[in-house]
Amino acid sequence: MGILSGYRVLDCSIAMAGPFAAQRMGDLGADVVKVEPTAGEWQRFRSAGGANGNRINTSFLSLNRNKRSLAIDLKSDEGKAILLELVKTADVFIQNYRPGVAKRLGVDYATLSAINPRLVYVSMSGFGESGPYVDRPGQDLILQAMSGAMLSAGRAGDPPAPAGQFLADAVTAYSAFEGALAALLHRERTGEGQLVEVNMLDAVVAFQMQEMSVFTAGGKPQTRSAEPHAHSYIRSPYGVFATADGFIVVAFANLKTFGELIGEPSFADMDDEADSWVHRDAIFAATRERLATRTSAEWLDLFRTHDVWSGPVYGYADVVADPQIAHNGTFVEYDHPSEGRVKTPGFPIRFAATPAGVTRGAPQIGEHSREILGEAGMDAEAIDRLIASGAVRQD
Template identity: 65%
Template sequence: MTILKGYTVLDCSIAMAGPLAAQRLGDLGADVIKIEPVNGEWQRHTAAGDAKGNEINVSFLSLNRNKRSLAIDLKSDEGHKIIRQLVAKSDVFIQNYRAGVADRLGVDYDTLAAINPNLVYVSMSGFGETGPYVKRPGQDLLLQAMSGAMLSAGRKGEAPQAAGQYLVDAVTAYSAFEGALAALLHRERTGEGQKVEVNMLDAITTLQMQELSVFTVGGVPQTRSDEPHAHSYIRAPYGTFKTRNGYIAIAMPDFDGLSRALDAPALSGLDVDQAGWTDRDQTFAMVREAVVKFNTDDVLKRLEAEGVWSGPVYSYADLVADPQIAHNQTFVEYDHPTEGRVKTPGFPIRFGRTPSSIRYGAPLTGEHTDDILKDLGVSEQDIQSLADTGVIGRREK
């Protein structure tokens, strides 16, 4: 038995953050019903990296496993009636609509809580549901830029670089996932449902608990340097360095060990405070000039022998092939009816008694419409009528 078996989640979210949060609940066994327009959710038609599939693109495929698809027109009276029926028997409702949309569609918290007071309602937004930025677009790069984190890395005077992943979307998804689980635990103890609000700005801000406390409590400003330090609040050398045939990362080493590993006598005996903070550009440059004389494998072996914290800079190909990744079973593989054999990151939390599982891959648009409506007691004749009038979309079997 999986942890959330018997729970029903209505996923009315789009793009990445909401669908990923709902997918995590599905990975733990919840019956996740993806509520999407009759012609499919927006992400079905737009893939990161232009990674098209056969019938489902890779972006949608990666964010919507362990879900059933109900394709329905929420603006129709019949469609809204069906949603109310589903809400009455559901445990969690997730939405990340723009401000005001949930109210216009009649799926705001007050309306749904009146139908089902035990409902856990997760509302996700870019900046919060009220306040001066409520109408701003909640987009990952824009929130990364606003978070302050970009100005903690890289060279002084150069344009800050964004993270190489959809960082804000991901941390917001996990915040919503945690919020839903916590609210379900509260409901188990008290019988009370509640509204859970998560926004991208708070999620990426609170992720920087340590860094922002250094600024707000310690009063230490962000100061980028001429050399490309990986973090303004960590002493040199700290960052990535070019070798003869690639790149490596070095983190906060002992200078004597670093000196021996790199055959660089000038690094021996350096004062940590002086070299690491006051003269960190000079220190970084000295290490850069020493590292580039070695091949990647050779220098990593030398650094490891001296106990210097270091490691390779991986490509995605390197990561997927890594033996620890294989040992951890970080990636999962399964067969999809239209996309073939799928290999994708799995669920990252291990449970001794209640492991996660993949019961089915990302659904085709309206693939489960008939089954979901039959669960509600809708007759085959009425289902056909709803399809004929465009209220629902269905996948002919």
């Protein structure tokens, strides 16, 4: 039994951030009902990196495990009535419609909280529910660019560098998951549900708590210099360096010790805090030149022996094969009826008494419609009529 067993989540979200947040709750045992159109959520049919599944593409597969699918036409009276009936017994409702759409559909917080005052209603958006950017699309790359994060690393004059992940989406998903859990705790104490609003812009700015505070409270400008430092506010050497056969990273090295190890005498009399800022580019350039002379394994063995913080630069194949990853059980594997054996990152938090797990893979469109409607009290004849009318889909 997961820690959220007994709670029901209605997931009316699409794309990444909302489904990822809902999946987190499903991993912890909540009954997550994915409410999707009768044609299926569009993410089902969009490949990730060209990876196409049999019936379910990789993006949808990765974000919708531990859910049941209810496929209904929310624009029909019958479909909307079904959702409002389910709200009566739901604990959490998650949506990431564009601002104003939920109200037009009649599934806004005011409407649903009148039906169920105990409901935790999580509304996710790109920029917020109001304001000058309310109508702008909340897309990950756009939010990364507007968050300031792209100018916190790299070389001055080079193009800003986005993260290699959907960073804004992932951070927003975790923020929504955290907000839902906090609101549930409040409800346990008071009996009251509430509206929880999460937007991508605020989430990704808050994610940069230290960096932003160095600027806003410390008054230090966000300055990229001549060398490609991995962080604009960290002293040199700090970054990725080419070796004779690959790449490694070095962080927070004591300059005297580090200089002795790599054969760079100019570091001997430098102060770690003061000189590593003043001579940041010179230190980086000298490190780059020295590290190119030996292999990654040679440098890493030497640095670990002398407690210099360093590590390899992995690709995904290296991550999957890493012994610590295997020891931690970082990935979960399960059999899916249409996609075969699936291996994907699992839930990263360990609970001693109520562990997370996978009870089902991502559902087919409306796979559980009949089951869910039966639980809501509808008889078989009524469900058959809804399916025949097109208001409900059952695969």
